[in-house]
Amino acid sequence: MTSISKPVLLLLLVFSLSIDSSAQQNHSNVINLGSSLSPSANHTSWLSPSGLFAFGFYQQGDGFLIGIWLIHQTEKTIIWTANRDDPPVSSNASLDLTRDGKLLLKIEQGVEKLIPQMPDPSPVVSAAMLDSGNFVLYGNDFSVIWESFDFPTDTILGGQNLSSGYKLVSSVSTSDQSSGRFFLQMQKDGNLVGYPVNSSAESDDAYWSSNTPNSGLNVQLILSHIGILFLGGGDLREHILANSSYPSKNRTAIHRATLDADGIFRLYLHRFESSNGSDVLREWSALSNLCEVKGICGFNSYCSGMGNKDVCKCYPGFHFINASKKFLGCYKNSSDDDCRRSKHPSILYSIVPLENMGWSDYPYSVVQMEKEDCCKSCLEDCNCGAVLYTGDECTKFKLPLRYGRVSENFSYTAFFKVIRDDLRIPLPDHNPSLAPTVLTESKRSLILILSISLGSISGFCFIFAIYSFFRYRRQLFRYRRLLGNANLGLTEEITLRLFSYSELEKATDDFKEELGRGSFGAVYKGTISEGNKAIAVKRLEKVVEEGQREFRAEMTAIARTHHRNLIRLLGFCIEGSRKLLVYEFMSNGSLADLLFKAEMRPIWKERVRIALDVAKGILYLHEECEVHIIHCNIKPQNILLDDTWTAKISDFGLAKLLVPNQSRTTMGIEAKVGYLAPEWQKNVLVSVKADTYSFGIVLLEIVCCRSSIEINVPTADEIILSTWVYNCYMAGELDKLVEDENVDIMALERMVKVGLWCIQEDPALRPSMKSVILMLEGTMNIPVPPSPVLI
Template structure:
């Protein structure tokens, strides 16, 4: 839940703001063969009334297709086709084709189907209705497809939200891709708002209209009077009226819309048309000119976008797994006279000091409210809080010591001191340099926790928001065989990553530099640790991660001699000139799969190849390329293959006492992984199973000498 928005609004406000729509019966017929383009006039199919239009509108650096309410000072988008597709260029077209398909044809000649019709009734024409509904008609003039059946973030008059339907907020007022919140009309008859990436359990909901024990067919409806209500299966009974606006006057036309806005609030808007002009009242309380309200993020959070505060805030550090020494990692920050309306995890009478200490010890506790000697614990995210002098409660927030924080926060001050050290002040020691920049070691002031700090250099420039999102995604999940990202700092071009400190250094140090190298049993366990870590990246993560730089230098060893993978997810940050090299060492060292040199699409099989090279190095305790050896031993994979074919595996481990059955199995896995043909390399799941001995390892193809 660490990525979900938590926003402190220091004022009281009404949840629903004003509401939407008067419907006309006019329509405009669009015939087959009609086309639109963003670069030509017209770029939309408008209504005779001028209230709504359907066509191209600007989004990001291109154009999207959608429906908008023609308004002042700017149009208001109420529906978007294929909303999560990338924007199209100015030479794209929107077409109602002769064969009855509604589609976008991109400038590259690709077709993006808007209406996917699987029935035999051919499309005869289309129409943009005054209700804001775009419809396709069959040959018998019946409606065979309509935009009302595929809502995005907005309900218009006559567009009902039925059981199983949902609204999903947009990212912002300028980007109508799917955002962070959803409003679901559930099959149990309850209308519930959730963060988008939640499990959709009751405890995840931040707002709901609950109809206890009502399991009938229910719809959320918006009528022409501006009434927003739930209606039962008889379609006659209004079970729960959410809000009622004032009735339109005879002198004005009022169009209503109900929108799940980018901040997660479900609002009802009214647009008053006079002389064909729509006037809309602003609801951005955080940025309104002359407003008396002041908006802030909770301690430990930062704005997602400073210029669009209604997008909310996100954690400025990554939540860690539960630890016995959890107090070492967190401080408690207090805000007096604060309250919010979420449901607590628990309410227990105790002293103020015991309350804060209890939250520090509780992995599920992100904040507490202390009022009237009651300690109320809350799980993140905390939604919209209020603060004024009349509130007697005090809020306490758990803020990680290693995270970047807003000004004035103790944890932020400690990291800022570390930042200063990393950029010139004598405090810490440089450990190494790699493709991303320098790595330092130090400790957090006060807690004394040892950490490693990576200063990113030569990385692709991107917005602070994008960088924060990527780093938060990398650090949100902790695995046994991953080096944990504890926090990060970003200030302009300065980007620092704070990791747990790995006392025993890298696998390269252990294999190639240590006076006493690990015995075979330890090396085999390390090889299995790394394989399991890569397996999670490839197949068990929410989003598949291709590491692109697996090598002993990026495999670190902790205090208990557990191997952990570092730098996963960072490859895309490298500038193009650095994307396939590590100061030239990767190409010389031979960790890169042949696909890198052929400039083809990189897949997980590139990581399999790199792992295979590292596995052979683990077996033999030597680097992949070695000069001071006989010519037939310079390239490790070729030498290992020759020894395998000749039945001389004892040469690989010299006089070491090893289990030769396990050694043979491990060598065969390494040879399979380093096949030039990616299709011959096993997947990482099979690698793990073969190393564990639960899957038979076939004999690799012959002829693998590599010089």
């Protein structure tokens, strides 16, 4: 990007402002009180003095909307739309600037709506459609009390800016001005960034950025009258995005910057060479390839094309939701139930590859292995929908997949698991060699299964003959290890099983499948030979280098805890610096996955039951077990669900295993997302009430099925969950928290009030967990909670 000096830029701004001021004062047709517009009348719009802009009714489909557009165009160029997501009105509607100073849209059957909707509208004295393209409402002494330039939709014009914290939202299409699929945010860090609408607006979702250095607040996107599009303000040295090549002295030109329906931000020039019309030139485009726009194709589809010709295609085994609207994405007819019921799921599927493929989802497993083993692993894994092979790593993904794209810049090969019945569908046309690959993979899988079966039968006798010998050797080895442990102080009170590192390495297939990673280390799935039982192995990292006696003492304390809502510790391993814990395997993942990632939110009764499960588990840790335990890290990621969907708390009793200062460092990170009590940041003594605070945040997340901090929400008041919940409670609008669900209103109010009491800043105001359970069950009255002070 180029830059220009501040004095020159200031002169440009003064020149632009003087032009705009002159236009407002000398070239405005004043619209007086009592004026009216209607689609059915001859008077459908108010024109600017030059006749280049119009404000009024324009047609969309079979109805009409209110907006601003450029005239003398082959097709109308809509600049701004009022209430763009409202349905179009009929030709019988009217827009009146009433005698009492209101701009009212009157619809059939006497319905009236203010245009615009101002929080505290002052009486309007007059209005004007200016030559700048700005529609303004005047108060006394011609003071501007509202202007369309302050509320852009998808476009800014010369002389207009986009302030920090505001955004442009694309239209659905040139013929449909309602909100589309992309938005351009002027962020408070000084960056102008493009995102898909249905995203969390984080860096992983961004598809274009101005890459402006962090310049603090008050940075604006500005389009001058002479066609310079730049970022300025705050501590930023002016950052030019585009510069018009049209002569600035020619005042028959209009510049506009629009976030188009395809998600690309572009600068346009309208030249009015004659009274008969104008021509439109595209002077700058933020992106040259539509496939760079994340979300241009929907879930389970990918973009394959160059330039401005995007082609959305379905992944193998998928079909378009709507063939006429391919951007909606794709679906597959089959489900994963057959896979889970089958003892040999690999027989049901085949693998279809796609070259040069990439997408932007996170894998649930990353393992180093060969390509053939990578494909086989996906075939046998019912959670796997596709894998990306990067040359030495096999990354497995669940469905649906988003932001898919084929590009020569990608050196990856994607492999998709496809039900054999779906192999009759046409394969992607950009790789004609796929069909023989599918057949080869199918035959190879069948031959492999037969070979394994025959080999197992032929080797059975040999294995049986040497079984006793190896069993004897193994028991002798374990007996010697236990004798050694006795000398280290292992008492008979320890009911945990002592594993060797090699046993756990074998059980997890060399720590192949990672289930997750937390404050204490990574967790891997494994299987122990006794009963073919699934286990979860946590490999502890950054733990204190205490002696074996101290570590065993901690394990003994944890082993003495027995409660249906605590995950059970089965055993441990300690060999030098290697320290591992073995837990029961929780087949239904974490509460975070259920609340924030599941396609359907759990029903209300299930959420109430889970909340009580968690509360009872915390109560046991605080008051009922032999050694009272403060968990210190209650959050949805540490609440796991077994095969009966019973909630169980994990990682209890581990906080003191972290290295010195590691505990507070870790908690400081978590506090940013709102789970830790304020006393963690104040470096004061932490009590069981810290867990009560964390439970309160989790309880509100269970109620609303959303995280404690959410950026992609309709209003700023909803970003912090506790603030939104308190405001809804005080306004008597608790139904907003659960949308249209069939909930018990009394139970909803109880859960909200309990959650608000739990997150009070003063620990003394927070209830005990025993009181929390009584209040949730409805056996204790709950007073009205005060406003929590947020951290």
